Amino acid sequence: MTHIKSIGRFCPTDDNGYIINDSSLKKIKPDFYEVIEEVIEKYQSHLRADLHSVYIRGSVPRGFDIYNVSDLDTIAVTKNDINDIDLGWVHKAEQELNKKFNFVNGVEFSLYSIEDIIDTTTFSIIPFMIKTHSVCVFGEDLKVYLPNYKADKTIGNEHLVNLKNQVEQAKDDLDGNEDIEDILDCCGWIMKIIVRAGLALVVEEENQYTRDLFPAYKVFSKHYPEKEAEMKQVLKYAIKPVDNADEIIGFLNKFGNWMISESEKWLKLHNPKKVSNLKI
Template identity: 65%
Template sequence: MTEISNIGRFCLTDTNGYIINDAELKNINYEYYKVIEEVMKVYKSHLKNDLHSIYIRGSIPRGLGIHSISDIDTIAVTTKQPSEIDVQWIDEEEQALTEKYTCISGIEFSFYWMEDVLQTNHFSIIPFMIKTHSVCVLGDDVSELLPDYKADKTLGNEHLVNLWEQIELAKEDLIGNEDKEDILDCCRWIMKIIVRSGLALVIEKEHKYTRDLFPAYKLFSDYYPEKESAMKQALKYAIEPVEDPKELVDYLNKMGPWMTKEAEKWLQVHNPKKLRNMPI
């Protein structure tokens, strides 16, 4: 049985309501250093002069990493467009590092062109993540060139504007799928989306944000107590995914329509034109 622990916290904000980045090198537990060092070597080996900088994001640089459960999530800023970069090595390198280091549950390599990262007239999740949830471990830190962000509708919209498409994509991926690892990955991905979307539904009421799942689930449940048990199930699936695609599709068929209906209500109020990226 999955045990739900009260782990995580809401983002700190300054007196003007802007999110404070609490990711720092000193917060990273020693057991993750060797993994991060090897990640940097892999990036440098494959990208060479196309690599501008590397960031570690998520729970680990915030001091919230959990042994064998947390991922090493990375962002590489490149001087060349990702479409021009050979990325065929990613899956093999991610799998090799995950098997080598038992202190993590996975590795994520990702690439973003510097010119795209620095286009910040409209909200975009990667500049947001670099500014608010990441620490630079190699190269020149671009975070100082990025705007400050608040927990507001521009952020909430990121989680809600494509929610229906994401749920449908997950169901398509799950139906008839016999690849256990693929099913587990899909389960983690879509259930994290659902929990964070639940928080987005109340972001304009609370002006609070977190990538951490437990506090997101709790705040959502305060506003939607009738859906507390359903959201708790999404949280459990995200923490301990299951291999049964039918079970997951059944859940999505029940929770999905309600979530997308509430998302549509939210969009009608805060983004009736359904802009993919709202102006900051």
């Protein structure tokens, strides 16, 4: 039985409603020091002069990580276009660190060019994550060049506009899949997306945002009490993924499809002039 702990909180905000980044180097637990050092070394050895900066995002720099459960999510910013950089080393580097540091649920490498980060003419989740949920551990911190963000429909759009495609992708990846590790990864990935999409459905009413799964589940359930049991199951799948592909597909065919329907209603309501252009 998966035990759900009341862990996490909503992002703090200032007097104007802008999200405050509560990540800090001081909040990173000593167990992660060596992992982070090796992450930086991997980026440096492969990117060399192309490496601009490295960030740790998520629960670890906020002090909410759980031993053997939390991932170590990293972002590297490059000076040149990603398409011009050899990324063939990334998967192997992740595997090496995952094998060496088994108290981490997974080390994730992700790379974006500096142009992608500082171009904020339209909302993009990575600049948002750097500004609100990350701490810089190497290089120049780009937060000062990024705008402030509020918990509003812009974030809701980001979480909901691709939900249908993400659920369908998960089902396609799971169908006939016999790779246990791949099934577990896919289960955890799509269920985290669904929990956060649940929060997005009520972000306008709540004016609060979090990446943490438990508070997202709780606030969704407050507005959709009839769906609390299903979202609780999503949370359990996210915390402790299962390797039964047919079970996951069956669940996605039911609750996943309901979430897609609700997301389409939300997008039409909050983007009446743009809905014809939305790929939903």
